[in-house]
Amino acid sequence: MDGTRTDWVLHVDLDQFVAAVELLRxxxxxxxxxxxxxxxxxxxxxxxxxxxxxARALGVGSGMPLRIAARKxxxxxxLPVDAPAYEAASAEVMATxxxxxxxxxxxxxxxxxxxxxxxxxxxxxxxxxxxxLDATALHCSVGIGDNKVRAKIATGFGKPAGxxxxxxxxxFEVMGDRPTIELWGVGTKVSRRLAALGIRTVDELAxxxxxxxxxxxxxxxxxxxxxxxxGLGPTTVDDxxxxxxGHSRETTYQQNLxxxxxxxxxxxxxxxxxxxxAAADGRPxxxxxxxxxxxxxxxxxxxxxxxxxxxxxxxxxxxxAALAERLEDREVRLLGVRVEMAMPxxxxxxxRTPVRGRI
DNA sequence: TCTGGGGTCCTAGGACCC
DNA sequence: TCTGGGGTCCTAGGACCC
Numbered sequence: 001m002d003g004t005r006t007d008w009v010l011h012v013d014l015d016q017f018v019a020a021v022e023l024l025r026x027x028x029x030x031x032x033x034x035x036x037x038x039x040x041x042x043x044x045x046x047x048x049x050x051x052x053x054x055a056r057a058l059g060v061g062s063g064m065p066l067r068i069a070a071r072k073x074x075x076x077x078x079l080p081v082d083a084p085a086y087e088a089a090s091a092e093v094m095a096t097x098x099x100x101x102x103x104x105x106x107x108x109x110x111x112x113x114x115x116x117x118x119x120x121x122x123x124x125x126x127x128x129x130x131x132x133l134d135a136t137a138l139h140c141s142v143g144i145g146d147n148k149v150r151a152k153i154a155t156g157f158g159k160p161a162g163x164x165x166x167x168x169x170x171x172f173e174v175m176g177d178r179p180t181i182e183l184w185g186v187g188t189k190v191s192r193r194l195a196a197l198g199i200r201t202v203d204e205l206a207x208x209x210x211x212x213x214x215x216x217x218x219x220x221x222x223x224x225x226x227x228x229x230x231g232l233g234p235t236t237v238d239d240x241x242x243x244x245x246g247h248s249r250e251t252t253y254q255q256n257l258x259x260x261x262x263x264x265x266x267x268x269x270x271x272x273x274x275x276x277x278a279a280a281d282g283r284p285x286x287x288x289x290x291x292x293x294x295x296x297x298x299x300x301x302x303x304x305x306x307x308x309x310x311x312x313x314x315x316x317x318x319x320x321a322a323l324a325e326r327l328e329d330r331e332v333r334l335l336g337v338r339v340e341m342a343m344p345x346x347x348x349x350x351x352r353t354p355v356r357g358r359i
Numbered sequence: 360t361c362t363g364g365g366g367t368c369c370t371a372g373g374a375c376c377c
Numbered sequence: 378t379c380t381g382g383g384g385t386c387c388t389a390g391g392a393c394c395c
Contacts, residue, residue, distance in 0.1 A: 047364090063363085064360085064361095068360050108394085189392060219370095249364085300389090301390075334364095338366095365394105366393105369393105371390085376386105
């Protein structure tokens with residue numbers, strides 16, 4: 001672990017990243033509502049990846065079914081997802097951030113943490129925004145915090161294209177009265193379970209009994225949520241390259257699969273693709289899972305650990321086929337195959353953060 | 360209104376072992 | 378005569394994030 005303890009954590013988040021990349025190569029769309037998602041056909045099954053600010057003003061948001069987006073924004077421009085274009089833009093952004101003299105931990109296409117020792121983090125934030133804008137013509141917002149949790153949450157207050165600082169000194173003033181779901185790592189389910197315990201706000205979470213939280217959520221998550229109420233979180237920014245734990249391939253079919261033969265063929269194809277991904281990473285596969293979504297919306301996952309770690313794609317394909325034999329004879333609208341791979345060395349579980357794998 | 364595709368991590372419970 | 382206690386591995390399921 002090459003983590004570096006630093007005075008400040010900055011969270012850099014590109015504004016409407018996917019839509020912004022599309023607008024750069026289609027300047028004539030500036031000012032129009034733009035929705036990127038699926039294959040760009042709003043009559044198909046698919047969801048919104050990113051909506052431009054103009055589309056958001058009409059009520060279109062990430063994760064919304066494309067059909068609904070088309071109803072809310074009938075005059076919007078719908079574009080297909082072009083992952084290679086976003087990866088290329090992202091690589092440029094990250095390379096630019098690495099020129100600033102800070103430790104850079106990449107979180108995804110459009111996000112990174114920066115760790116730095118500096119008396120003036122706002123100045124570093126402005127330098128980062130300027131450098132990214134000059135290099136890529138993309139705007140970003142920056143959150144400044146004394147740990148990752150506060151930096152990440154701060155970014156939301158800086159959007160668009162702004163800078164916001166959130167520290168132990170201002171945590172309760174800024175976040176205390178807000179609902180727990182605004183915390184990074186608390187979603188609808190957990191916020192509901194917290195509400196059932198009488199905990200609705202960040203203040204209430206911070207004051208909650210640790211015993212009650214541990215009883216409800218377990219020893220690790222209970223402690224994590226209580227800390228989250230106080231804005232506590234990891235302070236280490238780690239620039240060691242990300243090592244994927246696994247790969248998966250998922251497809252939602254435009255028409256449901258109705259016969260066992262169709263399902264078998266689809267599982268075999270997905271398994272071949274995912275085995276190729278694993279082979280490209282050069283690490284053996286230790287586990288294979290098959291995910292199925294029966295129509296209308298029941299999801300099941302079954303998995304098996306391989307008898308021995310395998311670098312042979314054929315083992316993945318046959319393991320997936322065996323798992324597929326367990327599927328019920330019902331209409332299938334989604335299939336997925338996932339492989340998990342042996343780690344190069346034992347990752348230290350104590351360094352893991354339950355919020356999200358990749359931090 | 361009807362829900363993508365790519366990920367990570369946590370928890371519970373059963374099997375099995377000493 | 379009903380049966381401890383600790384550990385690990387495995388599977389299934391749940392939750393969250395972008």
